[in-house]
Amino acid sequence: MFKNLMNRRFLFEELVKRDFKKKYKRTVLGMVWSILSPLLTLLVMRLVFTQFFGRTMEHYTTYLFCGNLVFSYFNESTSQGMVSLMGNAGIFTKVNIPKYLFLFSKNIQTLINFGLTLCVFVVFCFLDQIVFTWKVILLIYPIVCLVLFNVGVGLILSALFVFFRDIQYLWTVFTQLLMYMSAIFYTIDQYDYTTQCLFLVNPVYLFIRYFRKIVIEATIPTLWFHLLMLTDVVIVLSIGCWMYKKYNTRFLYYV
Amino acid sequence: MSVLQLEQVSIRYMTGDFKDIGLKEYVMRRLKRNYQVTEFWADRDITFALEKGDMLGIIGTNGAGKSTLLKAVSGIMEPTRGVVRREGSIAALLELASGFDGDLTVRENTYLRGAMLGYTRKFMDETYSQIIRFAELEEFQDRPFRQLSSGMKSRLAFSIASLVQPDLLILDEVLSVGDGAFRSKSAAKMKEIIQGGATTILVSHSIGQIREMCNKVLWLHKGEQICFTSEVDSICNLYEKFLGKGNIREIKQILGGGGKSNGFAT
Numbered sequence: 408m409f410k411n412l413m414n415r416r417f418l419f420e421e422l423v424k425r426d427f428k429k430k431y432k433r434t435v436l437g438m439v440w441s442i443l444s445p446l447l448t449l450l451v452m453r454l455v456f457t458q459f460f461g462r463t464m465e466h467y468t469t470y471l472f473c474g475n476l477v478f479s480y481f482n483e484s485t486s487q488g489m490v491s492l493m494g495n496a497g498i499f500t501k502v503n504i505p506k507y508l509f510l511f512s513k514n515i516q517t518l519i520n521f522g523l524t525l526c527v528f529v530v531f532c533f534l535d536q537i538v539f540t541w542k543v544i545l546l547i548y549p550i551v552c553l554v555l556f557n558v559g560v561g562l563i564l565s566a567l568f569v570f571f572r573d574i575q576y577l578w579t580v581f582t583q584l585l586m587y588m589s590a591i592f593y594t595i596d597q598y599d600y601t602t603q604c605l606f607l608v609n610p611v612y613l614f615i616r617y618f619r620k621i622v623i624e625a626t627i628p629t630l631w632f633h634l635l636m637l638t639d640v641v642i643v644l645s646i647g648c649w650m651y652k653k654y655n656t657r658f659l660y661y662v
Numbered sequence: 663m664s665v666l667q668l669e670q671v672s673i674r675y676m677t678g679d680f681k682d683i684g685l686k687e688y689v690m691r692r693l694k695r696n697y698q699v700t701e702f703w704a705d706r707d708i709t710f711a712l713e714k715g716d717m718l719g720i721i722g723t724n725g726a727g728k729s730t731l732l733k734a735v736s737g738i739m740e741p742t743r744g745v746v747r748r749e750g751s752i753a754a755l756l757e758l759a760s761g762f763d764g765d766l767t768v769r770e771n772t773y774l775r776g777a778m779l780g781y782t783r784k785f786m787d788e789t790y791s792q793i794i795r796f797a798e799l800e801e802f803q804d805r806p807f808r809q810l811s812s813g814m815k816s817r818l819a820f821s822i823a824s825l826v827q828p829d830l831l832i833l834d835e836v837l838s839v840g841d842g843a844f845r846s847k848s849a850a851k852m853k854e855i856i857q858g859g860a861t862t863i864l865v866s867h868s869i870g871q872i873r874e875m876c877n878k879v880l881w882l883h884k885g886e887q888i889c890f891t892s893e894v895d896s897i898c899n900l901y902e903k904f905l906g907k908g909n910i911r912e913i914k915q916i917l918g919g920g921g922k923s924n925g926f927a928t
Binding site: 415417421424425428429432499501572573577656659660 | 676685733740770777781782783
């Protein structure tokens with residue numbers, strides 16, 4: 408598969424370019440909007456939860472931003488990845504090319520978006536008087552895991568979407584639920600131990616938690632926490648790859 | 663050694679409930695045991711082989727399974743049963759004008775299509791101006807693709823695709839592209855490729871074209887192989903007769919046997 412990818416580098420580059428141009432071509436704000444949009448979400452959430460719900464927690468803005476940063480990347484990457492294969496049906500029914508390229512190129516685009524938001528995040532941390540230690544380097548681990556996790560979920564969803572078009576609506580509902588379960592704007596300290604453990608089942612929460620541990624608390628999560636994340640990634644990626652392998656030549660019967 | 667060999671190739675489409683019903687409905691119907699799927703064989707037991715330099719014409723009415731067969735030959739589809747054996751590189755020019763992106767410019771689309779066909783960036787840089795010149799689209803290079811007329815679109819598609827020098831070339835109704843002037847230009851280009859030694863498969867509704875260019879002919883009817891032979895002229899005559907009258911049984915009788923006559927097979 409990897410060698411195949413190298414052979415198709417030109418095609419991959421062109422697909423990435425295409426996705427990029429299509430996204431930003433007709434908007435005046437262009438890429439600025441990609442930064443502005445998460446900031447506005449953050450602003451709204453901060454306003455609501457500090458003014459109306461009276462949360463007074465140290466570094467609450469950073470706490471919120473960690474959650475939003477991870478979750479919005481996950482949300483964008485998976486929901487756009489889902490339609491990436493179907494959206495290119497006109498191409499893969501005519502030319503024999505590796506189908507995962509469409510998803511990968513979409514993922515590159517959302518990853519760049521994530522990178523931009525990450526820069527803004529760092530600026531906000533400074534404004535929030537967060538002191539960075541050398542441990543910040545460790546953030547590479549959750550980021551790599553998150554990217555792979557998103558690719559895996561994207562593979563599964565985009566394959567399913569070919570067969571079941573209503574996945575799109577179900578997924579919107581599911582991500583909504585996931586957002587409320589990921590402790591983005593609340594803390595889980597108030598729950599008993601068992602409930603707290605249940606949160607660990609949610610992979611998105613793991614990524615958010617990792618970010619918060621490093622940035623706000625400046626502590627390194629335990630080894631088994633790392634392993635738990637890795638397990639999630641491996642499971643999702645394997646299912647995704649398996650689906651693509653199995654249905655690779657069957658997709659076009661369904662479009 | 664054959665360049666292309668098909669053995670008992672059958673392709674099945676599934677039709678029925680699974681399409682467009684969505685996951686919720688799928689689960690409901692499964693639970694109610696109300697889930698129905700019907701098979702549809704687009705091609706059944708197609709067997710033929712081509713040698714280097716052969717030019718095969720595929721004839722048959724709409725829905726005969728021609729395009730589906732070409733998809734199996736080019737590797738886009740895997741046959742449900744049977745084997746397709748290929749030697750060397752392959753270029754399939756199927757339904758040319760589709761698959762472009764209306765939002766991108768002509769230039770961007772040209773590169774994207776080139777990439778899809780497996781060209782390298784260097785090759786595209788070198789031949790880009792040549793492609794545009796051949797397609798006669800010099801003034802439109804930076805226009806959005808959707809502003810082009812359909813004739814222009816297929817002209818561009820043909821110009822990009824005709825750069826290939828494959829061992830096996832598949833043409834699905836591509837020789838009838840553009841206006842009269844371009845048509846003769848594209849036909850000349852096509853001949854050039856074919857004379858370069860490529861094995862070619864041509865699908866055309868123009869019997870004249872088949873007669874003129876092909877040395878072998880495959881006749882499909884509703885997914886069934888009526889015949890595969892090198893006696894192009896006599897089969898073309900029969901086909902024209904069939905188009906006039908439309909009685910396939912009579913044709914089968916003339917050809918002898920139950921229909922799957924391979925009497926002239928190589």
